[in-house]
Amino acid sequence: MSPALIATFLLCYTGLALFAASMNRHRDAAGLVKINRFGDYLLKAGGVLLITLSMRASAQFGWVIGIVQWLGSVTLAGLALTVILSIWPRAAFVLAVVVLSILLVVWAV
Amino acid sequence: MRPPIRQSMAWLHAWIGAVAGWILYFIFITGAATCFSVEIDRWMQPERPLVSQNVSQAQLLEAGFRRLGERAPNARIWVVSVSSNRDPSRLQVLWREGEASGNSRSLTKTELLDAGGNPIAYRKTYGGQLLYRMHYQLHYIPVVEARWIVGVCTFLLLIGAITGVIIHRRIFRDFFTLRFGKGRRTWIDVHNVLAVFTLPFQLMIAYSGLLFFAYIYLFPIVTIAYGSGDSSVRQFLNDLSTRPVVAGPAVDAAVRVSLPQIVAETNRLWGAGQVRYVEITDPGRPSERVAVSRQRDGPFRASEILVFDAVGSVMGRYDGPSSTPRLINDIVLGLHEAQFANPPLRWMYFISGVSVAFSIAAGLFIFFGKLQSISFRSFPIQQLNIGIVAGLPISIAIYFWSNRIIPIDLEQRQAWEANSIFVTWMLTLTFALMRSADKAMQNLLWAASVAFGLLPVINALTTQRHLGITLLRPDWTLAGFDLTMLAIGAAFAFAAVVTARSEAQEAG
Numbered sequence: 001m002s003p004a005l006i007a008t009f010l011l012c013y014t015g016l017a018l019f020a021a022s023m024n025r026h027r028d029a030a031g032l033v034k035i036n037r038f039g040d041y042l043l044k045a046g047g048v049l050l051i052t053l054s055m056r057a058s059a060q061f062g063w064v065i066g067i068v069q070w071l072g073s074v075t076l077a078g079l080a081l082t083v084i085l086s087i088w089p090r091a092a093f094v095l096a097v098v099v100l101s102i103l104l105v106v107w108a109v
Numbered sequence: 110m111r112p113p114i115r116q117s118m119a120w121l122h123a124w125i126g127a128v129a130g131w132i133l134y135f136i137f138i139t140g141a142a143t144c145f146s147v148e149i150d151r152w153m154q155p156e157r158p159l160v161s162q163n164v165s166q167a168q169l170l171e172a173g174f175r176r177l178g179e180r181a182p183n184a185r186i187w188v189v190s191v192s193s194n195r196d197p198s199r200l201q202v203l204w205r206e207g208e209a210s211g212n213s214r215s216l217t218k219t220e221l222l223d224a225g226g227n228p229i230a231y232r233k234t235y236g237g238q239l240l241y242r243m244h245y246q247l248h249y250i251p252v253v254e255a256r257w258i259v260g261v262c263t264f265l266l267l268i269g270a271i272t273g274v275i276i277h278r279r280i281f282r283d284f285f286t287l288r289f290g291k292g293r294r295t296w297i298d299v300h301n302v303l304a305v306f307t308l309p310f311q312l313m314i315a316y317s318g319l320l321f322f323a324y325i326y327l328f329p330i331v332t333i334a335y336g337s338g339d340s341s342v343r344q345f346l347n348d349l350s351t352r353p354v355v356a357g358p359a360v361d362a363a364v365r366v367s368l369p370q371i372v373a374e375t376n377r378l379w380g381a382g383q384v385r386y387v388e389i390t391d392p393g394r395p396s397e398r399v400a401v402s403r404q405r406d407g408p409f410r411a412s413e414i415l416v417f418d419a420v421g422s423v424m425g426r427y428d429g430p431s432s433t434p435r436l437i438n439d440i441v442l443g444l445h446e447a448q449f450a451n452p453p454l455r456w457m458y459f460i461s462g463v464s465v466a467f468s469i470a471a472g473l474f475i476f477f478g479k480l481q482s483i484s485f486r487s488f489p490i491q492q493l494n495i496g497i498v499a500g501l502p503i504s505i506a507i508y509f510w511s512n513r514i515i516p517i518d519l520e521q522r523q524a525w526e527a528n529s530i531f532v533t534w535m536l537t538l539t540f541a542l543m544r545s546a547d548k549a550m551q552n553l554l555w556a557a558s559v560a561f562g563l564l565p566v567i568n569a570l571t572t573q574r575h576l577g578i579t580l581l582r583p584d585w586t587l588a589g590f591d592l593t594m595l596a597i598g599a600a601f602a603f604a605a606v607v608t609a610r611s612e613a614q615e616a617g
Binding site: 002016025064065069071075076083 | 282284285286287288289302303306307309310313440444449450453454457458460461464
């Protein structure tokens, strides 16, 4: 489990979590505050950014293996997020925030 | 009122699932198991030694050459095969007496050796390779017909995936939606979530899967240049294979070089531990040719090959695909086989494959639930479905049980191991037909949990390769197998408990 693969997976997870956070259905389930349309787009843009960063993380394996690893990571991150969202909605977002902070710290250091 | 296109796509999607669903479920479960076929092979041959950390590839190759020199000095072809990255201690030798260009497989003999070059007496088994073969040519059915069936079902999967996306109106809104405890709605959510997230995997694996036997499905590929019939297909495949053909002058025997020296030269050119196999034609004779094939580290299936003559000079090289069609073929088929994958990627393939299988199972459950209430009043068709779908995992667990339980000296024991899969499947089917749908599901889930969970115990009772020994070594391949069986058993137990609880909720 190389750090790059872990980073890819975690970035995919947080990116998808931002997408989920922009949907009313999941915000309500987690008891989060309502946002307006601009906030909606902002969260989606954040999600796109993180997914793009995850592509960059997997690119260091070379582009053929990198694509395979990225697609695998998105698939599994999506499945994991969906399962956690349906059991503990709040925890899914809390986890995303925690993971994102850890990633930022590791990247800065 | 649904627009007509959604209606027709929904009809198509449902009936494709009905026709191809069970076979595709079988293909995906056995295919997922194939991700670990080499590891399963090792577990099913417990006579093989535990992994040893300190043996280099050069030592293994040398031990193999020594053994071949003793056992088959007059053979026309020797092969020493190691598979370092997934099975570091594996050493297999093959030899063929008689004509070097002959085609008969029965002339080829093989042995598995330990690190010292001594043959290991292991039980006859098809191992994980049976699951791999069944994945594309089923079992009991003639090979060509079976490949046609698998190919048609794969094509139907592609259509099913595309029709599924067309009819899934709220695909983005429902992207992360998974509601538990809602009966039929839950099954639909499970089906959607699993299928949507694995869409890239499904498209890749189905398309690349079709390419393997494209020359069968699109038979003019062969017949236009080679004519029809089995021999023409064989000739076509022969011409396709990437062996560099090198003819050259015979060499003076006095200056011949030894095989270990050739291995040393290979290590100089490629680095240590890069050899996949060494094939020696006409060993010991002036016309000897040594072909060394390299481990693959990417999806390209064709590996580099170096060919040496008897004095150790490099006569030929094959560095990779020689044309763009070959390159595309290599990449596409390589992506499917995932031989190159490191362990995390291999697990990703496995989880994706199992997820698609569960998605298909959920779809079948929805379909037959609806069908049961509309027609089929007197025949328990949902139970038939449950027996088939829940029965397959149980049957595979029993395959592993049978490897430990069937007597070692039984004639054709490997055929009986294979039979045990289908006998068990028939039994689970019959059992399910006699119960109510809910009870059948419950009972079979618990049976699966027990079948997988007890496997490490059976292992401990019948061999010296159980967790008590393999965790201490540590031999992670063998220990990992037992631990995975425990995890699968726990997962089935969890599923059984959740199913029971949601049924109690619906009833009460």
